[in-house]
Amino acid sequence: MVKRVHIFDWHREHAKKVEEFAGWEMPIWYSSIKEEHLAVRNGVGIFDVSHMGEIFFRGKDALEFLQYVTTNDISRPPAISGTYTLVLNERGAVKDETLVFNMGNDTYMMVCDSDAFEKLDAWFNAIKRGIEKFDDIDLEIENKTYDMAMFSIQGPKARDLAKDLFGIDINNLWWFQAKEVELDGIRMLLSRSGYTSENGFEVYFEDANPYHPDPSKRGEPEKALYVWKTILEAGEQYGIRPAGLGARDTLRLEAGYTLYGNETKEKQLLSTDIDEVTPLQANLEFALFWDKEFIGKEALLKQREHGLPSKMVHFKMVDKGIPREGYKVYANGQLIGEVTSGTLSPLLGIGIGIAFVKPEYARPGVEIEVDIRGDLKKALTVAPPFYDPKKYGAFREE
Known part of the structure; x- marks a missing residue:
């Protein structure tokens, strides 16, 4: 079954090309990839990235669990802010590149790739069940991908737009720091983040999805289309453009960013001690906190000793x-x-x-x-x- 985001109908009406990406039917471009790309580099663009996954971890053992299943030190950033980190398999290959936000009150939100969230949800729950066979664990794992809308506003003029909409100077936030904000009564999380290498911010909020895979949870989005249109209207003075996945890919490539499924992936080579592709091969060692134990660490140490293929x-x-x-x-x-x-x-x-x-x-x-x-x-x-x-x-x- 092809997945769709909350305001898919708007995209289908306005985009010139819509096609399947990682199991989601998404807008590829509205005017042209080049035009949208340059709008982000020189002004501001908005992406609907509601196909990204959001998995929540709640409970007194949530932090300890995340420290084990991800590579970076999740304990360092205060609430509310995020950490770029990796999820590896036992043989050191990258299951996904993620952001983990410390939401406070023993709650964490992991943002992951659109084609990895179901795999990760199953992986984390399997590990949790294994722990429960031997010990009690205070942990709830909830996949809220289909319930969350996520928009990414990127470009040098994104700072002006954030000031207009929320009264926040995003340049006063450190990278991946977040704030709880409101837009005409709609509460959302705003983080200084993005995948374009430009200055910008992203907003997350819950809303009904008419294409939710669970028929009992389907409903008309009451917030997503309003937020999308409001940002577009507020950004008109800055030349804002809706941008599709085509420009998102060219922008990340100009920055040299990796893409899950291309540069980072797991091949499930069960017959070997070390899988493909590891963070050492993909220049992601900065996301490894060697002073803790994490899944895949032993394989990485072995690869570092023997050399990279x-x-x-x-x-x-x-x-x-x-x-x-x-x-x-x-x-x-x-x-x-x-x-x-x-x-x-x-x-x-x-x-x-x-x-x-x-x-x-x-x-x-x-x-x-x-x-x-x-x-x-x-x-x-x-x-x-x-x-x-x-x-x-x-x-x-x-």
């Missing part, structure tokens, strides 16, 4: 050509890896990509070649982001 690298095309997922990468005539994400940068007008290559080639400044439809095209490995961070991105020089 491949490592992630970013590259830009020197010759004309657009790299795509699955294209082979060469150096000195030898096959060294494969592209996992690639596109034509709307900002730079050149091909850019991410690949996994032999570790000795995974550094900036290496000349490589990408097999694009049978022709080897020259490219150069670089350090992300692909754009000039003094001119673009959340920390641009104003």
Whole structure:
């Protein structure tokens, strides 16, 4: 069954392309990917990302449980703020990249990928049941993905929009810090976060979903469409654009961000001690808190000792050509890896990509070649982001 977000009918009416993504029928673009991309880079755009998963953990043992099933230190941020962290399988591969918000009162909200939340929900409940066989645990796990609406407002003008709508200067919040806010009586959580590398914020709130998989929970959304339209109207003076998943992907790629299913994933290689792809391969070691025990830690220590089979690298095309997922990468005539994400940068007008290559080639400044439809095209490995961070991105020089 294809899943749909709360205001899918609005998207179907206004988007030029709607198609299935990770089991969800979602808007890909409204005007064009390039136009929406540049609106976010230079002004402000709004994304409906209600397909992202939200899993709640409640109880006195919630923190201890999350410390074990995720890689980062969830205990550090105060309420209300989030931590970027990973969920790994026993063999060290990434089940998903997540944000975990400390909501206070022994309550945590995990935000996860649209195609991983059902897998994670089953995984966490299986671990909980295993614990219950030997000990009591004060923990409730609730998957509220279908009940939550989530909108992401991104771009240099997002700061002005947040001030207009909520009276908050998001630049006074640290990254992943959140605030409880109201919009015309609608209570929601606002976090300084996003997936575009631009300054911005995201809002979360509960609402009825006419496409809820449980027929008994279906209903007309009373808040989502109002909030969406109100943000669009308030943002007109800043040139706001609704943006689809096409621009979301090109924006994250220009920043060099990984995408679950492309750069991070688990292959379920049960016959090996170490699965693919681990955080060490995907340059995500910053999300590992080695001073605690977590699922997958032993496999990572073993991989770190024995060496990596491949490592992630970013590259830009020197010759004309657009790299795509699955294209082979060469150096000195030898096959060294494969592209996992690639596109034509709307900002730079050149091909850019991410690949996994032999570790000795995974550094900036290496000349490589990408097999694009049978022709080897020259490219150069670089350090992300692909754009000039003094001119673009959340920390641009104003």
